[in-house]
Amino acid sequence: MRQARETGQMENARHEGAADIGSLCAGRTTLRTQARRRTIQRPHCWSLYGTAAVLFGALAAFSTGARAQDYPARPVQVVVGYTPGGASDIVGRLLASGLSQLNKQSFIVANKPGDGGMVGMAYVKNAAPDGYVIGVSVSGTMVTGPHLQKHVPYDALSSFAPIGMIAKAPMIMLASPEFKDPTVKHIIAQAKAQPGRLMSGQGAKAFELAQRLFNSKADVNIGIVSYRGGAPAAIDVMAGRVPLMVDTIGAQLGSIQGGKLVPVAVLDSKRSSLLPDVPTVAESGVPGYEAVGWLGLVAPKDTPPQVVETLHRQLAQVLAQPEVARKLESLGYEPDPSPTPEAFAQVVRTEYAKWGKVVADAGIQPE
Numbered sequence: 001m002r003q004a005r006e007t008g009q010m011e012n013a014r015h016e017g018a019a020d021i022g023s024l025c026a027g028r029t030t031l032r033t034q035a036r037r038r039t040i041q042r043p044h045c046w047s048l049y050g051t052a053a054v055l056f057g058a059l060a061a062f063s064t065g066a067r068a069q070d071y072p073a074r075p076v077q078v079v080v081g082y083t084p085g086g087a088s089d090i091v092g093r094l095l096a097s098g099l100s101q102l103n104k105q106s107f108i109v110a111n112k113p114g115d116g117g118m119v120g121m122a123y124v125k126n127a128a129p130d131g132y133v134i135g136v137s138v139s140g141t142m143v144t145g146p147h148l149q150k151h152v153p154y155d156a157l158s159s160f161a162p163i164g165m166i167a168k169a170p171m172i173m174l175a176s177p178e179f180k181d182p183t184v185k186h187i188i189a190q191a192k193a194q195p196g197r198l199m200s201g202q203g204a205k206a207f208e209l210a211q212r213l214f215n216s217k218a219d220v221n222i223g224i225v226s227y228r229g230g231a232p233a234a235i236d237v238m239a240g241r242v243p244l245m246v247d248t249i250g251a252q253l254g255s256i257q258g259g260k261l262v263p264v265a266v267l268d269s270k271r272s273s274l275l276p277d278v279p280t281v282a283e284s285g286v287p288g289y290e291a292v293g294w295l296g297l298v299a300p301k302d303t304p305p306q307v308v309e310t311l312h313r314q315l316a317q318v319l320a321q322p323e324v325a326r327k328l329e330s331l332g333y334e335p336d337p338s339p340t341p342e343a344f345a346q347v348v349r350t351e352y353a354k355w356g357k358v359v360a361d362a363g364i365q366p367e
Contacts, residue, residue, distance in 0.1 A: 077110045077134070078099075078109050087333075089111060102318070117141040120135060121141050121154055122153035124299070129301060129303040131310075135160075136166070139295075140293070143351035144359075156352055159300070159301055161299045161303040166337070167294065167333035168268065168293070169333055170249050170268045171210055171291055172249045172256075172278070173246055174252060177240075177260065179262065184279075187222075188286075197223075198222050198223065199223040199224075212358055230251050234261065253274060253275075265280055267280070269282060
């Protein structure tokens, strides 16, 4: 209440001050004396207006800073662009719970599903930039999807204030149990010996792009078989109808541990803690290769820097909790907090450019 009164007083001061200076300039344009008429130069009035503008700007900045220092003063929406129960939703609720405990204020998940997560991101973009609507972003909606759709209701590089990375969702190349010598070296050799004959099943565009990046880096032509989801792709690979596929480790960890799918290589630049004995593609003979999914936290652009910094710091605190890390790992994610909001912003910029080039080089047209 006190803050509201102070803010109201400052607003009144702005309007009343402007009125006072306006009347002063109007009333003192001319002064009459018995001997002569003396004109006051108008530049003095403009000087007064300029001083007032600086003063009012300072008051506005003070008001914004005061509000940011009190953040959060009411419940915060954590937007998830997918239906309840999915991995992104579970992560969102995990973060909301942790942030609520840190702030003694409610952080509430708001599911806004549709268009592959883009409806939720558009909702965040259009929210007031005050920190009371934030969103769980995924690599698909930020760095790959925008290159694959004609109409995207936001600009991934300019519509948001990046807060921080939440976790990586490491991808993996998998082979059928019937595939002989399931190594990167053998796959490359076979693909070069029979260009276009070796096939890879993909249940999502992100996995297709990861395979196409492999083709480019390894200078091979492995064909793409598209499926409506990872499950049908995995069924065909398990049965030997398609020899290879790409998916996230989390999605296929049970099948890997059960021997139904054979891990070939992790697509991240480093080995996964979920499968520490499986080498990376880069260390297996394709230097510089990296393809990884991720989740991050964003706010609308122009959100006060103090609010972004507060959320970034608290996100790191939540991710440092052992029970949170264990839950993320059980979902196939690896906690990977960014050192700064700008570091996360740089990841988005770099990944956006990388996948844009892969799409262009492959001749894929937005749909």
